[in-house]
Amino acid sequence: MDLSAKSEYALLALLELSPHYASGEPLQIRQIASQQSIPDRYLEQLLATLRRAGLVKSQRGARGGYILARDPWKITLYDVVSCIEGFEPQADPPQVSDTPEALVIQDVWGEVRQAAEGVLQRYTLQDLVEKRNAKQQIDIMYYI
Amino acid sequence: MDLSAKSEYALLALLELSPHYASGEPLQIRQIASQQSIPDRYLEQLLATLRRAGLVKSQRGARGGYILARDPWKITLYDVVSCIEGFEPQADPPQVSDTPEALVIQDVWGEVRQAAEGVLQRYTLQDLVEKRNAKQQIDIMYYI
DNA sequence: ATTATACCCCGGTTCTCCACTGGGGTTTGC
DNA sequence: GCAAACCCCAGTGGAGAACCGGGGTATAAT
Numbered sequence: 001m002d003l004s005a006k007s008e009y010a011l012l013a014l015l016e017l018s019p020h021y022a023s024g025e026p027l028q029i030r031q032i033a034s035q036q037s038i039p040d041r042y043l044e045q046l047l048a049t050l051r052r053a054g055l056v057k058s059q060r061g062a063r064g065g066y067i068l069a070r071d072p073w074k075i076t077l078y079d080v081v082s083c084i085e086g087f088e089p090q091a092d093p094p095q096v097s098d099t100p101e102a103l104v105i106q107d108v109w110g111e112v113r114q115a116a117e118g119v120l121q122r123y124t125l126q127d128l129v130e131k132r133n134a135k136q137q138i139d140i141m142y143y144i
Numbered sequence: 145m146d147l148s149a150k151s152e153y154a155l156l157a158l159l160e161l162s163p164h165y166a167s168g169e170p171l172q173i174r175q176i177a178s179q180q181s182i183p184d185r186y187l188e189q190l191l192a193t194l195r196r197a198g199l200v201k202s203q204r205g206a207r208g209g210y211i212l213a214r215d216p217w218k219i220t221l222y223d224v225v226s227c228i229e230g231f232e233p234q235a236d237p238p239q240v241s242d243t244p245e246a247l248v249i250q251d252v253w254g255e256v257r258q259a260a261e262g263v264l265q266r267y268t269l270q271d272l273v274e275k276r277n278a279k280q281q282i283d284i285m286y287y288i
Numbered sequence: 289a290t291t292a293t294a295c296c297c298c299g300g301t302t303c304t305c306c307a308c309t310g311g312g313g314t315t316t317g318c
Numbered sequence: 319g320c321a322a323a324c325c326c327c328a329g330t331g332g333a334g335a336a337c338c339g340g341g342g343t344a345t346a347a348t
Contacts, residue, residue: 003256041337044295059294059295062292063294064293064345099179099180101156104276105272107275132244136244148307173323185308192325202325204323206315
């Protein structure tokens with residue numbers, strides 16, 4: 001029922017990358033990690049997964065780093081979470097039993113899952129960036 | 145993101161109890177467990193939790209067992225899952241970090257959770273019983 | 289060319305939690 | 319009384335999450 005810290009880390013990283021997509025300048029793991037207080041060696045693994053899924057591109061060597069593979073409007077939270085959580089390929093959800101009652105429950109489980117995925121599909125990275133900006137705007141208003 | 149086997153077991157048990165609510169006759173752990181292929185000593189714990197949550201009542205001693213505490217129309221899947229999964233009392237979802245980005249993500253996490261809970265709140269035990277009956281009706285049609 | 293920087297790959301470790309098991313008790317109908 | 323059933327509490331095995339580390343490889347800058 002809960003989304004893991006793993007997914008949250010991945011999203012945080014991509015949110016850091018989003019504003020730098022336009023300029024094309026790569027961001028290093030260390031930068032992202034310290035900015036969002038993520039263990040850097042762990043973040044490295046997550047970024048590798050995101051790269052294999054085609055969500056980010058990497059530039060190796062000195063002054064390298066990561067950039068978003070496409071526009072932050074074109075990446076949904078579902079894209080991120082599904083590839084991190086790895087729940088794409090398995091067409092066989094582990095069935096506990098197969099009585100008629102169990103089958104009905106599986107159906108409901110599917111509906112719950114779809115409802116959750118629906119929310120994630122409705123948000124893009126850019127949506128979150130703007131949500132954050134809006135929040136900070138409010139903070140500034142209160143400050144003045 | 146996934147609902148545990150624990151919740152599925154609990155639901156299966158309550159679905160077994162539902163048709164017996166009208167008669168008031170208790171059902172024993174063993175019966176339910178063998179009917180739904182649930183490890184009986186494990187089911188015992190789950191039923192204890194459900195009892196403490198006020199969803200079932202127990203009759204001790206010889207010829208005892210469990211009965212639903214109220215009408216199967218009046219018990220939602222949310223009632224069951226929330227008490228089994230134990231995600232009611234904790235008002236403090238473990239925050240990984242507290243940057244503005246993290247807060248925005250927490251908001252989305254909340255929305256996902258709400259969407260999932262919404263589905264569960266829309267179903268009652270009796271809904272599932274009837275869904276199962278409908279499915280079996282279809283099976284019979286095919287059989288003829 | 290050399291060197292420093294940063295990604296890349298692969299493996300191990302620790303910790304927590306789920307699913308399950310077991311050993312006793314206590315209540316109740318016959 | 320005694321057997322059937324619930325009750326309580328404690329422990330165990332395995333899996334996965336969250337990290338950590340070592341050593342490699344590509345690349346930019348000098």
